[in-house]
Amino acid sequence: MANEFAGLIKADLAALNNAASELAQHATIIAPAAQFNAPQQGATFSFAQTMQDAVAGVNAQDVNAGQKMADVDAGRSDDLVGAMLASQEASLSFQMLMQVRNKVMGAVDELIKLPL
Structure with a gap:
């Protein structure tokens, strides 16, 4: 099940990257770099890398x-509470990631609809 989710998220990430590339190709007005907060010296920001890190996390x-649930099921551990908490944390993290994905996809859709 985790592999299915990872595959779906990777497909969505690829769609976001394609849409961002499309927008970059159609951009006609470029704002001066001075208007943006410049990253720290040597530090760069990559949205794609940030999303990949989030998916990996x-x-x-x-x-x-x-693994914790499997350990409890097999009798190698008696930490049922810890296993349930880890399961809930993973579930909440996935739900949060999906909400971020939905917001980003909505924003990309809105950007694509803007007239050039």
Whole structure:
């Protein structure tokens, strides 16, 4: 199940990257760089990398929760509360990631609708 979610999220991330590339190609007005907060010296921001890190973090939480549940099921651990908490944390993280994805996809759709 985690692999299915990861696949869906990766597909959505690819769609976001494609839409961002499309917008960049159609951009006609470029704001001066001085208007933006410049990143710290040597530091760069990549939305795609940030999303990939978020997906990897959520996936790691899901794998950890699955391992804890498997340990409890197999009798290797008696920490049922810890396993349930890890499962809930993974679930909440996934829900939050999906909400961020939905907001970003909505914003990209709105940007695409803007007249050039």
